Amino acid sequence: AQTVTQSQPEMSVQEAETVTLSCTYDTSESDYYLFWYKQPPSRQMILVIRQEAYKQQNATENRFSVNFQKAAKSFSLKISDSQLGDAAMYFCAYRYNYGGSQGNLIFGKGTKLSVKP
Amino acid sequence: DVKVTQSSRYLVKRTGEKVFLECVQDMDHENMFWYRQDPGLGLRLIYFSYDVKMKEKGDIPEGYSVSREKKERFSLILESASTNQTSMYLCASTLWGQGKSYTFGSGTRLTVV
Numbered sequence: 001a002q003t004v005t006q007s008q009p010e011m012s013v014q015e016a017e018t019v020t021l022s023c024t025y026d027t028s029e030s031d032y033y034l035f036w037y038k039q040p041p042s043r044q045m046i047l048v049i050r051q052e053a054y055k056q057q058n059a060t061e062n063r064f065s066v067n068f069q070k071a072a073k074s075f076s077l078k079i080s081d082s083q084l085g086d087a088a089m090y091f092c093a094y095r096y097n098y099g100g101s102q103g104n105l106i107f108g109k110g111t112k113l114s115v116k117p
Numbered sequence: 118d119v120k121v122t123q124s125s126r127y128l129v130k131r132t133g134e135k136v137f138l139e140c141v142q143d144m145d146h147e148n149m150f151w152y153r154q155d156p157g158l159g160l161r162l163i164y165f166s167y168d169v170k171m172k173e174k175g176d177i178p179e180g181y182s183v184s185r186e187k188k189e190r191f192s193l194i195l196e197s198a199s200t201n202q203t204s205m206y207l208c209a210s211t212l213w214g215q216g217k218s219y220t221f222g223s224g225t226r227l228t229v230v
Contacts, residue, residue, distance in 0.1 A: 009157070033216035045207065045221035052216055091159065097216060104150075105219055109159035 140208030
């Protein structure tokens with residue numbers, strides 16, 4: 001069964017600095033997608049970034065980028081120039097590209113990011 | 118703006134009550150999900166549905182049931198609420214297709230006293 005592990009329950013970063021959140025996953029499949037979601041205190045889960053396993057190029061969305069290491073099954077999120085609004089729970093998630101329940105999202109347990117002014 | 122709407126942001130119910138949590142999406146998504154979120158445990162899947170009147174158990178279905186009579190609406194039912202069901206409940210929906218992301222509601226924080 002696929003699993004997603006976030007080894008850092010909590011992280012802290014100074015405003016304007018860079019922070020990296022770790023995520024590893026376990027799968028025997030080759031066709032899948034990886035996601036990072038952000039959940040601020042408002043509780044609304046927001047998609048931050050998405051990576052297709054077949055694409056070697058790391059995804060980037062403004063200040064958010066990933067380091068996707070397929071062989072190592074690692075998918076870390078880098079936040080550059082951290083802002084106070086980045087403070088949130090961050091969830092890493094995996095989705096096998098297949099119909100049915102095997103294609104459901106699988107979440108890690110989350111990393112709580114604090115941003116210090 | 119497309120969205121998933123959960124009918125209540127906060128609910129307080131008594132032990133033994135029958136509780137309905139409603140979720141509506143306006144995106145014509147086939148797939149809908151109910152998650153429970155607890156500190157340190159992340160998101161755990163309770164039930165999901167791929168089509169009207171279809172439902173499948175997730176990882177923690179005990180004590181819950183669901184109903185999907187219309188494509189846009191997916192209800193979570195606590196048949197007899199217990200204090201260990203005090204939690205945050207999140208609804209989500211998605212389309213079939215390669216790597217589609219989920220769209221989430223803003224959650225219902227349920228307290229059972």
